[in-house]
Amino acid sequence: MPYLQIPRFHFLGLQIDIFGVLVATGFLLGSHLAARRAVRMGLSPLPIHDAALLAILCGMFGAHLMHLVAYFPKELIEKPWRIFQVWSGISSFGGFLGAGLAIWYYFHRKKIPFYPYADALMFGMAPGWICGRLGCYTAHDHPGRLTDFFLAVKYPGGSRHDLGLYDALLAMAMTGVVYFLGRKNAKPRPPGFFYALVLILYGIPRFFFDHLRAVDVPRPDARYFGWTPGQYLAAALVTFGAYQMVRAYRQESASTD
Numbered sequence: 001m002p003y004l005q006i007p008r009f010h011f012l013g014l015q016i017d018i019f020g021v022l023v024a025t026g027f028l029l030g031s032h033l034a035a036r037r038a039v040r041m042g043l044s045p046l047p048i049h050d051a052a053l054l055a056i057l058c059g060m061f062g063a064h065l066m067h068l069v070a071y072f073p074k075e076l077i078e079k080p081w082r083i084f085q086v087w088s089g090i091s092s093f094g095g096f097l098g099a100g101l102a103i104w105y106y107f108h109r110k111k112i113p114f115y116p117y118a119d120a121l122m123f124g125m126a127p128g129w130i131c132g133r134l135g136c137y138t139a140h141d142h143p144g145r146l147t148d149f150f151l152a153v154k155y156p157g158g159s160r161h162d163l164g165l166y167d168a169l170l171a172m173a174m175t176g177v178v179y180f181l182g183r184k185n186a187k188p189r190p191p192g193f194f195y196a197l198v199l200i201l202y203g204i205p206r207f208f209f210d211h212l213r214a215v216d217v218p219r220p221d222a223r224y225f226g227w228t229p230g231q232y233l234a235a236a237l238v239t240f241g242a243y244q245m246v247r248a249y250r251q252e253s254a255s256t257d
Contacts, residue, residue, distance in 0.1 A: 001153045001165065006136050022135030027056055032129025037123035037182075048120060054106055055099035062098015063090035070094070070229035071222050092167075093233040114170055115192035115248070122194040126178050129171040136164025144212040161212040170209075174201045190252035192244055199241030207234035 006018040031052040035045035050215070067089040068076040081255040082088060103121070136142055140153070144161025146148060152159035178194055180186075210230045213221050221228045 001151055001162070003140065003154045003156070006138050016042070019135040019139045022131045022138065024083035024251065026053070026128035026135075028123035029131060032124070033127055034121045034124030038117065041116060043116060043120065045109070046251060047107070047117055048124075050104055051103045051117070051121065052124075054102040054246030058102035059095040060086050060090070060100030063092065063100075064088070066091040066094020066097065066229070072219070088089070091229070093237075094232055097233075098236075099107035113191070115195060118192060119189075122178060122198045126171055126175040126198060130168055130175065133164050133168035133171055137162060137168055140164070142167075143214045143217055145214055146216075147212075160214065163209050163212060166209055166212075167206070170202065170205050174198060177201060182206040190248040192248035192251075194243035196241045196248060199237050199244065203234045203237035203241060207231050207238070 008015050010016065031049065034052070035048040038048050040047045064086040065083065068083060071091060072089070078179050103118075104114060107117060137153075140155065140162065142163035143155060144163050146158045147161055148159060149161065151161075151169075153162040153165060155162075178198065181189070181197070182194065207230075210221075210228045213228060221230070224232070
């Protein structure tokens with residue numbers, strides 16, 4: 001695969017990076033699709049817009065905090081003010097955690113049923129993630145090990161796995177599964193099903209993707225007992241997703257008894 005390098009461009013006096021454009025596109029697309037799904041489910045789209053705003057604000061801070069605490073703790077100890085420099089490094093799992101907790105708290109505080117809206121949000125999150133990870137592919141900020149794999153990217157110095165590209169492909173597959181199972185004539189699913197499904201579908205491959213992370217780069221990811229922080233979080237994500245799936249079907253069974 002080519003090593004894409006899309007130069008920055010100027011618009012209305014601002015310097016624009018394609019990474020930022022793709023991330024913003026993913027956010028807008030995801031919000032729109034989630035709101036549309038909520039309407040189809042007979043829900044008000046307004047909580048979706050509120051949740052989306054919380055997701056981007058709390059998600060960015062959570063992503064940066066996880067980047068420092070889990071991956072580069074020495075930087076946080078040496079330069080503690082970097083905690084406020086949210087643009088200087090992010091972790092996707094930290095973003096998920098920050099956004100997820102904020103969204104859950106919002107629905108809990110407003111006394112709005114969480115699981116139906118969580119399902120609707122997954123119909124936006126999966127396709128929105130495609131755009132965000134394509135942004136990572138253009139930035140090449142997730143280099144993997146040297147390889148001759150047919151999807152390897154031609155990095156300077158040799159072909160490597162590109163985990164941003166792999167995550168984008170995974171998001172495409174997740175989007176296909178979610179929209180296929182959620183089609184109009186599909187079997188009804190219990191509230192929380194799609195929420196749990198996306199957690200599992202993302203967590204399992206992501207665990208194995210992290211085995212491919214480069215160790216021969218200037219700032220390799222931290223590893224604890226052989227696993228990256230992302231692998232621990234991926235395992236937790238799958239466990240939590242499995243719990244939520246069981247909960248969803250148990251509640252459906254209890255409501256039909």
